[in-house]
Amino acid sequence: AKDGGRHAASLYSADIDRWGTQRLKLRHEIRPAIELQQFVLHYQPQFRLKDNTIAGAEALVRWQHPKLGLLSPAAFLEIAEASPAINELGAWVFDEACRQLALWNQQGCNLVMSINVSARQLGNYSLPEMVASCVRKHGIDPGCIKIEITESMLSQDFSTAETVLLKLKELGFRIALDDFGTGYSNFTYLNRFPVTSLKIDRSFVQPITHDASALAMLNGIIGLAKSLKLSVICEGVETEPQRTMLRTTNCDLIQGYLTGRPVPPDEFFELFLPNRRQ
Ligand code: C2E
Ligand code: CA
Ligand code: CA
Ligand code: CA
Numbered sequence: 001a002k003d004g005g006r007h008a009a010s011l012y013s014a015d016i017d018r019w020g021t022q023r024l025k026l027r028h029e030i031r032p033a034i035e036l037q038q039f040v041l042h043y044q045p046q047f048r049l050k051d052n053t054i055a056g057a058e059a060l061v062r063w064q065h066p067k068l069g070l071l072s073p074a075a076f077l078e079i080a081e082a083s084p085a086i087n088e089l090g091a092w093v094f095d096e097a098c099r100q101l102a103l104w105n106q107q108g109c110n111l112v113m114s115i116n117v118s119a120r121q122l123g124n125y126s127l128p129e130m131v132a133s134c135v136r137k138h139g140i141d142p143g144c145i146k147i148e149i150t151e152s153m154l155s156q157d158f159s160t161a162e163t164v165l166l167k168l169k170e171l172g173f174r175i176a177l178d179d180f181g182t183g184y185s186n187f188t189y190l191n192r193f194p195v196t197s198l199k200i201d202r203s204f205v206q207p208i209t210h211d212a213s214a215l216a217m218l219n220g221i222i223g224l225a226k227s228l229k230l231s232v233i234c235e236g237v238e239t240e241p242q243r244t245m246l247r248t249t250n251c252d253l254i255q256g257y258l259t260g261r262p263v264p265p266d267e268f269f270e271l272f273l274p275n276r277r278q
Contacts, residue, residue: 023079030085034092038064041096042262045272046233046255049246054272055253056112059097060262081118090121094134100265102138109273114146119153123160128167142172150178154189169194190228198225202236209241222250
């Protein structure tokens with residue numbers, strides 16, 4: 001048993017070591033990977049609750065790594081965010097999502113594209129200029145772009161974030177507060193920052209079918225958001241009973257595995273854009 005324990009322990013540290021080395025390698029591979037076009041965007045649909053029509057998509061980044069296969073953000077995003085390369089990756093994501101949106105909208109779809117930005121990007125005064133030139137380049141109305149931020153970003157560098165968000169709103173972009181309900185959900189953020197919609201995290205959404213107080217809480221949050229004239233989207237909707245329960249609330253949009261997983265653009269087009277012009 002003693003031997004087995006030691007063996008297990010050494011295996012464990014070897015794993016950590018390997019992961020450490022892996023992280024370091026990945027970190028240096030991010031910049032070249034942008035050039036080599038190894039990053040791809042998958043898109044997840046968002047639907048209107050009242051009539052099941054498609055309202056938009058969220059762009060979610062993946063890394064098609066030549067040795068490790070398709071990596072999800074959990075495998076590299078934290079690493080990227082610790083490096084200045086996150087600004088280049090963020091700019092690439094924005095450009096690619098806008099290019100795709102312009103294409104779909106030319107095909108007769110009227111979608112809003114949700115794009116995630118990282119804390120580093122939001123702490124950078126040049127973000128509004130970058131995104132404004134991007135929509136101009138692709139001939140897109142800024143109102144078709146919804147920039148997703150999280151609360152934790154706002155607590156980090158309050159005044160820069162405020163300046164950047166005000167500028168983005170002035171330019172006509174939509175702004176969503178993402179992951180609402182995780183961490184310190186603070187309603188003062190809703191009032192203080194110029195957000196236009198609230199995206200409620202799945203941890204608030206999923207219990208509503210079996211927990212009456214969870215549903216009461218969700219209704220309270222939605223009511224407050226509505227009184228602030230915000231649109232509301234619930235994420236992580238996985239089951240039909242959850243959707244049925246959400247129909248009793250004032251929620252506007254839903255996103256989740258029930259109505260569609262994140263998929264590559266051609267698959268998105270086939271699956272979710274039936275009213276497109278051929
Ligand atoms: P997020 O912004 O909260 O995105 C939603 C995540 O939940 C996605 O994971 C999505 O695949 C997953 N999801 C969607 N529907 C369901 C559902 O019904 N159930 C469950 N359990 N999960 C669902 P993904 O694609 O792995 O992305 C993880 C996170 O990485 C995102 O969370 C976002 O914070 C970040 N991220 C993704 N793409 C980008 C990007 O381009 N830039 C930045 N800065 N962050 C990104
Ligand atoms: Ca998001
Ligand atoms: Ca989220
Ligand atoms: Ca998240």
